[in-house]
Amino acid sequence: MWEIGGRQFSSRLLLGTAGYPSPEALRDSIRRSGAEIVTVSLRRQSGAEGGRFWEIIRSCGVSVLPNTAGCRSAEEAILTARLARELFGTSWIKLETVGDEYTLQPDPFALVEAARVLCNEGFEVFPYMTEDPVVAERLIAAGCRILMPWGSPIGSGRGILNAAALRTLRIRYPGIRLLVDAGIGAPSHAARAMELGFDGVLLNTAVSKSRDPESMAEAFALAVRAGRAGYEAGLLEPRDFARPSTPVIGTPFWHVGAPS
Amino acid sequence: MKLFINGQGREICGIRTLEDLLARLGYEGSHFAVAVNRACVHRHEFGETVLAEGDAIEILSPMQGG
Numbered sequence: 001m002w003e004i005g006g007r008q009f010s011s012r013l014l015l016g017t018a019g020y021p022s023p024e025a026l027r028d029s030i031r032r033s034g035a036e037i038v039t040v041s042l043r044r045q046s047g048a049e050g051g052r053f054w055e056i057i058r059s060c061g062v063s064v065l066p067n068t069a070g071c072r073s074a075e076e077a078i079l080t081a082r083l084a085r086e087l088f089g090t091s092w093i094k095l096e097t098v099g100d101e102y103t104l105q106p107d108p109f110a111l112v113e114a115a116r117v118l119c120n121e122g123f124e125v126f127p128y129m130t131e132d133p134v135v136a137e138r139l140i141a142a143g144c145r146i147l148m149p150w151g152s153p154i155g156s157g158r159g160i161l162n163a164a165a166l167r168t169l170r171i172r173y174p175g176i177r178l179l180v181d182a183g184i185g186a187p188s189h190a191a192r193a194m195e196l197g198f199d200g201v202l203l204n205t206a207v208s209k210s211r212d213p214e215s216m217a218e219a220f221a222l223a224v225r226a227g228r229a230g231y232e233a234g235l236l237e238p239r240d241f242a243r244p245s246t247p248v249i250g251t252p253f254w255h256v257g258a259p260s
Numbered sequence: 261m262k263l264f265i266n267g268q269g270r271e272i273c274g275i276r277t278l279e280d281l282l283a284r285l286g287y288e289g290s291h292f293a294v295a296v297n298r299a300c301v302h303r304h305e306f307g308e309t310v311l312a313e314g315d316a317i318e319i320l321s322p323m324q325g326g
Contacts, residue, residue, distance in 0.1 A: 054291050
């Protein structure tokens with residue numbers, strides 16, 4: 001079990017709910033992933049359509065993490081967060097403030113400003129950020145207990161592009177919950193994030209756009225558990241030289257000098 | 261009166277409050293949240309939120325998201 005946002009969970013895999021081929025695929029992927037937290041959004045809809053997606057999510061019995069996806073200013077993100085709290089009955093918010101249309105990376109200035117306002121209003125902010133340690137420091141100063149740096153741009157499937165920076169965040173902030181969010185493309189990427197000591201992984205596209213989302217969801221569940229188990233067991237430090245694993249003493253047919 | 265509902269201008273007659281508007285538009289239950297002029301309106305305030313000409317109303321529902 002682990003704690004995040006004041007609550008205890010078993011799974012360290014958080015799953016996004018966008019882009020699945022069918023509602024059934026979404027529901028079954030959530031189940032096969034073992035995820036206990038899923039991300040959702042708020043969008044304009046007609047009165048007749050609004051309930052179906054929400055009923056599916058409710059039937060899964062998971063906790064929701066609403067996002068402010070698409071918001072391009074602190075004002076928009078703050079309003080969306082307040083609406084999300086009203087709609088979903090949670091103070092959790094995945095805070096996103098788009099700063100670049102190509103990379104979809106956050107505007108760090110709007111991100112920190114919105115985080116400060118929302119933390120002051122009692123929100124539990126899950127800020128989506130790059131790996132910038134200065135932004136991390138500002139977000140923590142604003143009241144964040146959780147940071148969610150990217151592995152690589154949303155939906156890119158590039159995995160972890162700057163492991164050194166993520167490792168620095170882990171070393172620098174042992175008491176902050178760290179989740180890799182965005183860019184995860186393969187189960188090995190998720191395992192890598194966990195091996196770095198991160199507390200969890202949030203991903204969406206790698207599962208929803210897989211040929212077999214349900215099976216991919218299970219693959220990611222296994223990868224997250226494997227990575228975490230490896231981290232807790234103690235990973236071998238990489239080195240440039242070889243060291244034999246088999247004992248040298250007693251090696252047969254070993255002569256000092258040439259044989260006579 | 262003319263209102264902007266989810267970005268679209270519409271002429272709506274015979275309504276006074278936000279609660280009236282939501283009923284007219286067919287919103288039932290609790291699976292939506294509302295902002296009027298970029299301010300969140302709490303559910304218990306729907307009946308006392310009086311709408312005016314040109315008000316911008318956003319009615320948002322749960323949707324897929326990453």
